[in-house]
Amino acid sequence: MTTVATPAWTRRRTLALVERNFMVYRRSITPLLNALVEPILYLLSIGVGVGLLVGTVPGVDVPYAVYVAPAILATTAMNTAFNQTSFGVFTRMKVEKTYDAILPTPLSVTDIAVGEVTSAMINALLTSIGFLTLMAVGGLVTSAWVLLALPASVLISYAFAAGGLAVTTYLRDFPDFQYIQLFMLPMYLFATTFYPLSVYPEAVQPLIRVLPLYHSIELVREPALGRLSWDLLIPVFYLIAFGSIAMYIAVRRMTRAMLR
Amino acid sequence: MLRAFGYWITLYRRNWRGSIVISVLNPMLFLIGIGAGLGALVDANAPAQMAGVSYAAFFAPGMLAAAAMQSAFLEGSAGVARAAGYGAYRGATPTPLEPEQLAGGHLLFIAFRVLIASGAFIAVMAAFGLTGGWWALGALLGATLTGVAFAAPAAAWAVGVHKLRHIDTMFRFVIMPLYMFSGTFFAVSQLPEWIQPVSYLLPLWHGVELCRTLSLGTATITGSAVHIAYLLALAIGGFLVARITYRRRLHP
Numbered sequence: 001m002t003t004v005a006t007p008a009w010t011r012r013r014t015l016a017l018v019e020r021n022f023m024v025y026r027r028s029i030t031p032l033l034n035a036l037v038e039p040i041l042y043l044l045s046i047g048v049g050v051g052l053l054v055g056t057v058p059g060v061d062v063p064y065a066v067y068v069a070p071a072i073l074a075t076t077a078m079n080t081a082f083n084q085t086s087f088g089v090f091t092r093m094k095v096e097k098t099y100d101a102i103l104p105t106p107l108s109v110t111d112i113a114v115g116e117v118t119s120a121m122i123n124a125l126l127t128s129i130g131f132l133t134l135m136a137v138g139g140l141v142t143s144a145w146v147l148l149a150l151p152a153s154v155l156i157s158y159a160f161a162a163g164g165l166a167v168t169t170y171l172r173d174f175p176d177f178q179y180i181q182l183f184m185l186p187m188y189l190f191a192t193t194f195y196p197l198s199v200y201p202e203a204v205q206p207l208i209r210v211l212p213l214y215h216s217i218e219l220v221r222e223p224a225l226g227r228l229s230w231d232l233l234i235p236v237f238y239l240i241a242f243g244s245i246a247m248y249i250a251v252r253r254m255t256r257a258m259l260r
Numbered sequence: 261m262l263r264a265f266g267y268w269i270t271l272y273r274r275n276w277r278g279s280i281v282i283s284v285l286n287p288m289l290f291l292i293g294i295g296a297g298l299g300a301l302v303d304a305n306a307p308a309q310m311a312g313v314s315y316a317a318f319f320a321p322g323m324l325a326a327a328a329m330q331s332a333f334l335e336g337s338a339g340v341a342r343a344a345g346y347g348a349y350r351g352a353t354p355t356p357l358e359p360e361q362l363a364g365g366h367l368l369f370i371a372f373r374v375l376i377a378s379g380a381f382i383a384v385m386a387a388f389g390l391t392g393g394w395w396a397l398g399a400l401l402g403a404t405l406t407g408v409a410f411a412a413p414a415a416a417w418a419v420g421v422h423k424l425r426h427i428d429t430m431f432r433f434v435i436m437p438l439y440m441f442s443g444t445f446f447a448v449s450q451l452p453e454w455i456q457p458v459s460y461l462l463p464l465w466h467g468v469e470l471c472r473t474l475s476l477g478t479a480t481i482t483g484s485a486v487h488i489a490y491l492l493a494l495a496i497g498g499f500l501v502a503r504i505t506y507r508r509r510l511h512p
Contacts, residue, residue, distance in 0.1 A: 037432050045440035050298060052450060053315070055305040064301075185286060189293030199300050 016107060017115025018122070035127045039076040040134065043069055046194060047140075059196060062142065062225060069140045070224035071193040073131050073149055074156055074216040077124040081157035084120040085164035086180065090171055099258060109255045117161040117247065124157030125150065143226030152223075156216040159239040162246035163212070169253035187213045212242050264357060264365025267348060269372070283377040287327035288384060294445070295319040295390075313476060317390045321399055321475035322444035324381050325467035328374045328407040333435050335370045336411030337418035337427045344419045344509055359506035363419075367411055367499065374407035375400065385475070392477035399471040402487075406467030409491040412498025419502065419509050438464045443472075466490045 043065070051064030060067055092098035099112055107115075132149055135141055167180060191213035197205055208214055215235035222232060299315035310318050343349045349362055378400050385391050391399075421427060441451070442464035448456055459465050470487040473479035 034429075034432060038436060041436055041440045045445050046294070046298070049441075049446040049450060050294075050302065053302045053306050053310075053446060054298070057301065058304070182285070186289055186293070189289055190297070194294065194298050195301050199297055 015115070017102070017112055018119045021115070021119040032123075032126060032130065035076065035080045035123070036130050036134075038079075039072045039131055043072050043134075043138075047072070057196060059198060060225065065138075066140050066142055067221075067225070068194060069135050069138075070146070070149065070221040071217045073128060073135070073153065073224075074220040075188055075193060075213065076131050077128050077153035077156045078160045078213060078216060080124040080127045081120040081161040082164040082184070084123060085116055085161045086168050086171075087177065088120075089116055089165060090168050090174075090177075093168070103258060109258055110251050113165060113247070113251045113254055117158065117165060120161035120164075121154055121157040124153055124161070128153035141224075143224060145223035145226055145228060148223040149220045152216075152219040155219065155236060155239045155243075159212055159216070159243035159246070162243040162250060165250035166246040166253070169250060169257060187211050192217055212239065215239060264352065264362050265368040265372075266365075267352075268366060268369035283327065283331040283373065284380050287323050287377075287381055290323055290327075291316070291320055291381075291384070295323070314390075316388070317392075317476065318447075318472070319445065320385045320390045321472040322442075322468045324378060324385070324399060324403050324475075325406045325471040326439045326442070326444045326464065327381065328378055328403040329410045329464055329467060330435060330439065331377060332370050332374050332407030332411040333414050333431065335373065336367070336414035337421070337430065338424060339370075340366060340415045340418040341421045341424060341427060345422065349419075349510055359510045360503040362510070363415060363499065363502040363506045367408060367415060367502075370411040371404055371408050374411075375404045378403040378407075382475075391475050395477045395479065396475045398474040398479070402467065402470040402474055405488065405491045405495070406464070406471070409463055409467065409494040409498070412495045412502060414498070416498050416502035416505050419505050438462055443468045463491065463494055 047065040047068040051068065054064040056062060057064055057067045102112060103109070128150060132146065135146075171177065171180075190208060191211045192208065193213070197208060200208060215238045219232060219235040219239070222228070295316035299319065302310070302315040343366070352362055381403075382391070382396055382400055386396065418427060441459060442448070442462050443459065444464070448459040448465060451459060466487040470479075470484060470491070473483060
């Protein structure tokens with residue numbers, strides 16, 4: 001027995017929840033396929049279809065599909081992680097009462113939070129590997145640096161898994177998820193997923209730069225197009241900070257809600 | 261039937277705010293994000309390819325029809341499954357309301373919702389100068405018909421569905437691909453030749469074409485007649501099947 005306080009993620013207990021989620025997940029391959037269907041459709045219809053109308057992207061000089069694919073990878077990592085810690089956690093917390101069954105065990109609220117975020121990150125990484133493979137098969141890879149998309153997707157999913165967890169503690173019921181969509185959909189459409197920042201009027205550009213998805217896309221797209229620079233550290237720090245603040249809020253609020 | 265319709269209207273008056281998010285704001289965001297944003301790149305690159313109109317003017321009526329399909333499908337499937345499982349239908353079955361009246365009333369309500377949402381959307385299109393004239397009002401009926409053409413078969417199927425997960429799957433594997441490849445984002449003529457005939461069979465393509473030609477003022481009588489007949493057949497066929505499946509589920 002140890003009395004030394006250790007950070008939650010070094011404890012084996014946290015892994016128990018990851019294992020539990022993985023066992024549920026493993027029962028079928030469909031969650032992975034489901035997570036991939038939508039990005040593939042967007043890649044084909046907007047990336048390839050509308051891409052034929054766009055030609056090459058101004059200022060970048062690559063075919064449109066090559067430009068869009070990394071951004072879709074980033075949004076896929078975001079959605080996979082976010083959905084699990086928002087919709088998934090809400091269901092386990094309020095509907096299935098999974099945590100009520102877990103809390104009498106040695107697992108703490110922190111263990112649950114860290115475990116959920118970790119398993120969301122694993123799922124996001126698997127989805128990203130799947131999507132990256134498809135990009136390569138489709139001939140949309142132009143630089144070997146695209147492999148940095150995998151560590152990038154880990155960071156992205158950390159930020160959004162923690163963000164989802166924090167937001168979920170504020171939800172009362174399922175209809176409230178519509179308000180989340182009110183933020184997530186515009187962000188998906190406007191965070192330079194489908195066209196560069198230069199399309200926006202200058203007054204709007206700073207607003208876009210604030211969005212977490214904007215930084216996520218930068219972190220995947222720039223290396224994917226073979227452009228490496230120290231500027232990439234900005235999204236790295238942004239995502240770590242964003243995720244950690246969200247994590248702090250989530251753990252505090254979950255503790256208060258679950259241990260009354 | 262009107263009584264069942266009245267029920268949904270009463271309910272709607274209480275919770276319409278949430279549905280505004282889905283059925284009006286959602287397509288509006290796509291109109292700005294894709295139509296205007298991505299359209300700027302398209303218009304700069306290939307003005308000739310869009311047959312004289314901006315990409316936004318091309319995309320908007322497509323989005324109108326696609327949004328009608330999506331919201332009508334969701335209400336016609338998830339809404340119906342919920343009503344049949346633990347909601348309104350359960351309470352209505354012991355009353356003199358017949359199952360087909362419940363189906364008809366619910367579909368009438370869905371048509372009403374699509375009509376309202378499409379009206380709002382077309383008003384925005386007109387405000388941005390994306391319509392070709394008063395003909396665009398015909399697109400309002402076109403979009404509503406598109407909605408019912410999806411809602412009726414959806415309701416016929418969903419009344420017997422016990423797990424909402426199946427509706428999710430249907431949405432992801434049927435509705436989403438339809439949305440992406442029915443000429444909403446780009447013309448079907450752009451697809452490889454061998455696959456084009458498949459697109460012409462897709463119900464959403466007829467909805468998109470109907471709304472687009474009306475909106476741009478390029479509609480022909482024969483073309484529109486074909487689209488309308490196809491969509492009407494789906495709507496009526498769906499309703500006829502729904503009469504049977506509703507009876508089976510509600511008066512076993």
